[in-house]
Amino acid sequence: MIVAETLILTGNQTAALAAKLCRVQVIAAYPITPQSKIPEVLSEYVERKELQAEFVRVESEHSAMGVCISASLVGARVFTATAANGLAYMHEQLHWAAGARLPIVMPVTNRGVGAPWTILNDMQDSISQRDTGWMQMYCMNNQQVMDQVILAYQVAEKLLVPVMVCFDGFRLSHTMMPVEVPDQNLVDAYLPPFASPYAIDPDRPVNINPVVMGDPLPDGEGDLCPSYMGFRFRLQETLEEAFPVLAEAGRQFGELFGRSYEDIFYRYQTEDAEFLFLTMGSLASEASETVDLLREEGIRAGLLGLRVFRPFPARQLAEAVEKAGAIAVLEKSISYGYEGALATELKAALFSHNGHHQPLVTNFILGLGGKDVKPRDLLEVAHETLKQAASGLRQQKPRWYGYGI
Secondary structure (H helix, E strand, O other), X not given: OOEEEEEEEOHHHHHHHHHHHOOOOEEEEOOOOOOOHHHHHHHHHHHOOOOOOEEEEOOOHHHHHHHHHHHHHOOOOXXXXXXXXXHHHOHHHHHHHHHOOOOOEEEEEEOOOOOOOOOOOOOHHHHOOOOOOOEEEEOOOHHHHHHHHHHHHHHHHHXXXXXXXXXXXXXXXXXXXXXXXXXXXXXXXXOOOOOOOOOOEOOEOOOOOOOOOOOOEEOOOOOEEOOHHHHHHHHHHHHHOOHHHHHHHHHHHHHHHOOOOOOOEEEEOOOOOOEEEEEOOOHHHHHHHHXXXXXXXXXXXXXXXEOEEEXXXXXXXXXXXXXXXXXXXXXXXXXXXXXXXXXHHHHHHHHHHOOOOOOEEEEEEOOHHHOOOOHHHHHHHHHHHHHHHHHOOOOOOOEEOOOOO
């Protein structure tokens, strides 16, 4: 492994540097807190000619994704970033990017969605976009921001599916951490130039994203083209079969850079754990500290940090929790009227893939809008879950922790 250098970087600086290392060719920029520094840093790279790319300033997040769609269609490696209401404003274009099978990579610096307004962190923004056809990766620290952006481009370009790389606003985007920066030559070896699956040639015109009907229709040469449902099926099929590609990309990354992502989970003290935390993003750091505190009490605790939320690793997750008697799911988002999305999908995974093992699953909604979550808070969460497990009671609805009045 060759490490070019170790730098002290914010999450935003890390994401921008990762895009530079990936040699992105088109950057669509529109500012929104807390991701604004990402395009600012990239603009400096372009201005200093350290990055050969077109930097396109647009008037909205909707237009930013429109630029990415157009540039990706003609074979460019593209990049943008957003958060919160900006991501919501992209919603229509997110469907277009996925439906057109474009390998766009977009960091999302997770921020609470208005109203009321907040600039602080939760995951409501990206979780609310989970059904747009994008893959979603979540980072627990700034090193993972660096690594997941690079890995995301390889996966996106192999599968022709766009990827969000999500990391907590302010908690990671503005916090400085040591980051190992890969050598450019190794990144080039890991991520060769993007080769578009079709050429844009005026002598051989193609119709991109035409209106399709309920049944397949012949094209100009008489070949049947998929119906609308056929396109949707192909995208679903690709996402269902993505895990071997993710694993291989993670394994290759480990061979080159010394940090393997072949496992889609961050596992901490899980080998003999009877109690587990399950979470995503930077909460995995606080949960790791809490696991140590619980171990000091004699409780066999562990942590599963989910790195890939879409596609959802149902079988792998069911297998990962098969020894646990109780699981506390920690979420910075809520599916209004029910519970957190991660808790719902864990339960579905257990029902479908591990019907003989039904641990107690508790769901805690916490940290919304930047509310601080400390290891001692999670210690209380763990004790409450273990008390329920001992009593045989089942949680009837999610528990909102630390919300005040």
